[in-house]
Amino acid sequence: MLLRLPTSVSEAQECMAEGAVPIGGATLVWATWQRDGFPELAMSLRDLPQATVVEPEALGSAVLLHRIDDRVPEVLRRAAGTVGTGAVRRTATVGGNLVGSSLRCLLPAALVLDARPTVLEPDRAYETDLSEVLAKRHLLLGLRWRTPLASAYRKEPAEPGGAPPLVVATAVHADDEGRRRLRVAVRDGYEVLSETVPCDEGAEAAFGLLERTDAGALPAGARDVVREQVAGILDSLAGR
Ligand SMILES: Cc1cc2nc3c(=O)[nH]c(=O)nc-3n(C[C@H](O)[C@H](O)[C@H](O)COP(=O)(O)OP(=O)(O)OC[C@H]3O[C@@H](n4cnc5c(N)ncnc54)[C@H](O)[C@@H]3O)c2cc1C
Structure with a gap:
């Protein structure tokens, strides 16, 4: 398996066009890949600046759950803090949790923040709503919201x-x-x-x-x- 680490949106789009499978911390996919075989090409967004932001009104999809701190609203911080064990939180990412897991502890937090996801396609990046991201399993770049009271x-x-x-x-x-x-x-x-x-x-x-x-x-x-x-x-x- 070749792992690509794009550093720009256009590079990430090239990877998508080549059929790269998105990967976060691999906490879920690793066992499946060991059983069923590894994909030829995978990509992690961990070197892509848009996917690594942690700000009061934005969170990137490649951010590790344990890095979600008091820069973001309490609901999101606490949601991340309750996922699995410390070892899982040090490896798992926002994108893997929201798009890839069945429990999705971050989803209720994102919903009450009315968070807007930005997703990437080979020819464009656009903002959409969470239900579409989950239904279509889009490549998630990150979330934006307005600070609640x-x-x-x-x-x-x-x-x-x-x-x-x-x-x-x-x-x-x-x-x-x-x-x-x-x-x-x-x-x-x-x-x-x-x-x-x-x-x-x-x-x-x-x-x-x-x-x-x-x-x-x-x-x-x-x-x-x-x-x-x-x-x-x-x-x-x-x-x-
Ligand atoms: C012991 C244990 C306990 C857990 N407990 C909880 C819990 O309490 N609550 C909870 O919510 N979850 C829990 N989980 C699930 C955990 O949240 C997931 O393992 C994790 O979120 C997956 O993240 P990852 O970054 O490792 O994803 P990966 O394993 O890398 O990927 C999982 C899937 O997500 C896709 N994906 C990854 N990034 C993106 C992206 N940016 N855009 C689109 N698709 C993407 C991948 O293609 C893959 O299909 C637990 C897991 C373990 C192992």
Whole structure:
């Protein structure tokens, strides 16, 4: 297997055109490749500046999970901090987690930030939405978002050998008129849903509105956690 390390977008596009398979930390693909055979050509974006940014409103796809720190919103930092073990976080990347893994602990965080992914094709780079990236498994360059007023992340403890633990991510954003909107994303099993409701009338009113969305069909235990998280994030903003 030849591993290419493009240092510019145009070089990465050349690699794509040659059929290079994207690779992050290889934490997922390695075992499969050992079993089924290695691809002829792979490429890592770790030397591509656009894929390695860690900024208050941007994160590159080649960033290792353990490098996600307080430069980014709390929800994303905490999401990255809960993935697997320290060894996994030192090797796995944002792109591998969002596009390549089935658990995708970063996805609820990205959804509540309303993050916009930039993807690469052999002839262009463009911004799209997360659902398209996941459905089509595009080559992800990175994410951009606008800083929320507050954000939070909670992952319930995992049962050994059991279903993926419940994840609830929340963020409050202000619109151009100063009205606040609460975004909530919940991973229940392998499914992730996200909803947005106004939240200027307080936590109970916001939770009541959420109950009228698909979030109202979540199991009672999950809705209790959502209610706590909604109260927590809106309380943290009281008086601000
Ligand atoms: C012990 C263990 C525990 C784990 N626990 C968790 C957990 O709690 N939560 C969780 O969410 N995940 C968990 N994972 C999964 C972990 O997040 C993934 O292993 C990791 O995210 C894959 O990242 P990687 O960079 O190593 O991807 P790789 O193994 O390199 O690639 C995985 C797939 O993603 C594709 N890919 C890589 N980069 C890109 C890109 N930029 N654009 C498009 N496609 C790309 C590759 O082509 C490949 O198909 C765990 C994994 C292990 C081994």
